[in-house]
Amino acid sequence: MRVTQSMLTHxxxxxxxxxxxxxxxxxxxLSTGKKISRASQDPVVAMNGMRYRTQSTEVTQFxxxxxxxxxWMDNGDAVLDKTGSTLHRMxxxxxxxxxxxxxxxxxxxxxxxxxxxxxxxxxxANTKVNNKFIFNGTNTKNAPVSADKIDVGxxxxxxxxxxxxxxxxxxxxxxxxxxxxxxxxxxxxxxDETITxxxxxxxxxxxxxxxxxxxTNELLERQVVVSEKGAVSTNNxxxxxxxxxxxxxxxxxxxxxxxxxxxxxxIIQLEKALEDPSTTSEELTGLIASFDRQIEKVVNExxxxxxxxxxxxxxxxxxxxxxxxxKRILSENEDADIEKVITELLAAENVHRAALASTxxxxxxxxxxxxx
Numbered sequence: 001m002r003v004t005q006s007m008l009t010h011x012x013x014x015x016x017x018x019x020x021x022x023x024x025x026x027x028x029x030l031s032t033g034k035k036i037s038r039a040s041q042d043p044v045v046a047m048n049g050m051r052y053r054t055q056s057t058e059v060t061q062f063x064x065x066x067x068x069x070x071x072w073m074d075n076g077d078a079v080l081d082k083t084g085s086t087l088h089r090m091x092x093x094x095x096x097x098x099x100x101x102x103x104x105x106x107x108x109x110x111x112x113x114x115x116x117x118x119x120x121x122x123x124x125a126n127t128k129v130n131n132k133f134i135f136n137g138t139n140t141k142n143a144p145v146s147a148d149k150i151d152v153g154x155x156x157x158x159x160x161x162x163x164x165x166x167x168x169x170x171x172x173x174x175x176x177x178x179x180x181x182x183x184x185x186x187x188x189x190x191x192d193e194t195i196t197x198x199x200x201x202x203x204x205x206x207x208x209x210x211x212x213x214x215x216t217n218e219l220l221e222r223q224v225v226v227s228e229k230g231a232v233s234t235n236n237x238x239x240x241x242x243x244x245x246x247x248x249x250x251x252x253x254x255x256x257x258x259x260x261x262x263x264x265x266x267i268i269q270l271e272k273a274l275e276d277p278s279t280t281s282e283e284l285t286g287l288i289a290s291f292d293r294q295i296e297k298v299v300n301e302x303x304x305x306x307x308x309x310x311x312x313x314x315x316x317x318x319x320x321x322x323x324x325x326x327k328r329i330l331s332e333n334e335d336a337d338i339e340k341v342i343t344e345l346l347a348a349e350n351v352h353r354a355a356l357a358s359t360x361x362x363x364x365x366x367x368x369x370x371x372x
Contacts, residue, residue, distance in 0.1 A: 023348050026341055026348055033335055072252060073308070079135070080258070104277045118271065137233065146228075155201060157184055157200060168209065168219070168223060169286075170266055192212030231261065
């Protein structure tokens with residue numbers, strides 16, 4: 001086979017071009033630290049990289065979600081802690097007031113402190129975090145407690161009894177429409193206990209409590225607290241945040257188990273009892289039991305929140321492990337071995353220089369050289 005100068009030239013240029021391409025690839029790997037810069041260079045690496053990067057992005061988003069979860073739970077736990085402390089203080093005042101040695105003025109001073117503590121609890125119930133009310137279920141834009149709609153007086157029942165509820169001794173009673181004409185009858189949900197108001201606003205007005213077993217007794221107007229429906233949040237829906245693929249964790253406190261209508265009703269009932277000089281120590285002792293129930297509800301809800309918090313911490317540990325694994329796998333798939341690239345680049349440079357030198361010697365002769 002006859003090998004011409006043209007064939008040598010084309011072959012040399014082709015191999016030099018390939019050498020330049022190899023140098024270009026190695027220099028890109030060295031400068032970017034990645035195996036490939038285009039998907040066409042290695043489709044398998046590119047496809048795996050897309051999947052691994054998606055996984056890494058998900059883990060990053062879950063970490064941001066964790067920050068939001070901790071924000072909700074830490075603030076919720078802090079509020080429950082202050083709520084429990086405030087209720088304990090109220091209970092202490094009730095215990096002190098149940099002693100008959102305290103005179104009327106001292107009890108009224110206690111009532112003033114109870115009122116201030118109640119306003120403090122109202123502000124705690126309306127706590128906002130990141131411009132969201134955390135004790136109103138999924139309705140985070142509206143305040144859960146409207147103080148001006150609580151304890152509006154028995155007289156408003158003559159105009160809109162269905163739009164109001166009555167609280168008495170940690171229980172909530174709603175209008176029973178089946179007893180129309182027998183006075184206003186308010187019934188406790190899922191119970192036979194009732195509170196009946198006869199001759200509303202008249203001279204013979206009576207408030208009769210029926211325990212559902214036939215026992216009845218007459219209540220004073222100050223012993224029942226009338227509030228508008230909606231004065232206290234009844235939104236018990238869970239605020240859930242995704243922390244892992246398909247794993248949603250509720251982060252809010254159920255307001256119906258803490259800041260309920262009966263919660264503020266018991267406080268107002270104690271406040272009014274302390275303001276009434278005729279209140280007996282036996283009645284105040286009975287109110288202490290109401291505060292024991294409210295404290296127990298707060299403790300139980302805080303314990304439930306703590307259990308969820310422990311779960312979130314375990315998820316946090318798992319996410320941190322997933323982040324390390326995801327980044328390691330992504331690095332192994334895409335990152336170039338710098339030591340290997342440098343070695344290959346030096347070898348390619350030597351080969352390229354040798355190719356240039358040999359090509360220059362092969363292509364050196366010209367027609368004039370042959371004519372000499």
